[in-house]
Amino acid sequence: DAKTTQPTSMDCAEGRAANLPCNHSTISGNEYVYWYRQIHSQGPQYIIHGLKNNETNEMASLIITEDRKSSTLILPHATLRDTAVYYCIVRKQGGSEKLVFGKGTKLTVNP
Amino acid sequence: SQTIHQWPATLVQPVGSPLSLECTVEGTSNPNLYWYRQAAGRGLQLLFYSVGIGQISSEVPQNLSASRPQDRQFILSSKKLLLSDSGFYLCAWSVGTVNSPLHFGNGTRLTVT
Numbered sequence: 001d002a003k004t005t006q007p008t009s010m011d012c013a014e015g016r017a018a019n020l021p022c023n024h025s026t027i028s029g030n031e032y033v034y035w036y037r038q039i040h041s042q043g044p045q046y047i048i049h050g051l052k053n054n055e056t057n058e059m060a061s062l063i064i065t066e067d068r069k070s071s072t073l074i075l076p077h078a079t080l081r082d083t084a085v086y087y088c089i090v091r092k093q094g095g096s097e098k099l100v101f102g103k104g105t106k107l108t109v110n111p
Numbered sequence: 112s113q114t115i116h117q118w119p120a121t122l123v124q125p126v127g128s129p130l131s132l133e134c135t136v137e138g139t140s141n142p143n144l145y146w147y148r149q150a151a152g153r154g155l156q157l158l159f160y161s162v163g164i165g166q167i168s169s170e171v172p173q174n175l176s177a178s179r180p181q182d183r184q185f186i187l188s189s190k191k192l193l194l195s196d197s198g199f200y201l202c203a204w205s206v207g208t209v210n211s212p213l214h215f216g217n218g219t220r221l222t223v224t
Contacts, residue, residue: 032210034212041199041218041220042217042218043201043203043215043216043217043218044155044201044215045215046212046213046214049210049212091210093209093210098145098157098160098170099157099213100157101147101154101155101156102154103154104154
């Protein structure tokens with residue numbers, strides 16, 4: 001079973017920052033937080049992952065609280081193409097550890 | 112760069128017919144390979160994963176099987192399809208290092224009629 005809790009849906013205005021929260025209160029010290037998104041009828045797309053430090057790449061920023069019990073994915077300037085289901089996943093450290101997907105957050109970016 | 116190929120993109124098969132979906136990865140060696148399924152309106156479910164040739168781990172008992180005849184080839188099969196096998200099948204790969212992300216293909220949408 002998924003070990004994360006996310007809101008079912010969120011809305012965001014185009015051009016504004018989208019902040020997607022995730023609770024993972026039972027996370028262990030050797031577990032990473034991963035974010036993926038799935039645009040309708042496509043395969044999931046990797047966005048970012050982190051252990052305890054905040055991370056940033058060309059797609060998004062990941063903010064992890066100090067106690068690691070929650071995190072926030074930030075899309076700094078949302079576009080209509082960012083409309084998708086966003087999955088927050090806790091994954092054990094290891095080369096072949098699998099991803100267990102929950103239900104995710106349906107983000108709708110409105111014009 | 113690494114790429115993953117899945118085919119076919121869509122497939123309609125009658126109940127009781129066999130199934131073979133193929134996935135290949137290019138640009139990397141000894142990847143970890145995964146098969147996921149997404150039923151209509153539901154989340155992604157891991158079906159099989161493989162860390163090497165001939166090494167297959169099954170996550171759930173079902174009407175499907177997987178094989179890895181070559182390092183970068185992963186095949187999902189069934190001898191007799193059921194209606195409940197309909198869904199969106201996704202292949203993914205990762206390199207065999209700590210915390211390498213999984214990268215997914217574009218999927219095969221299977222409809223069993």
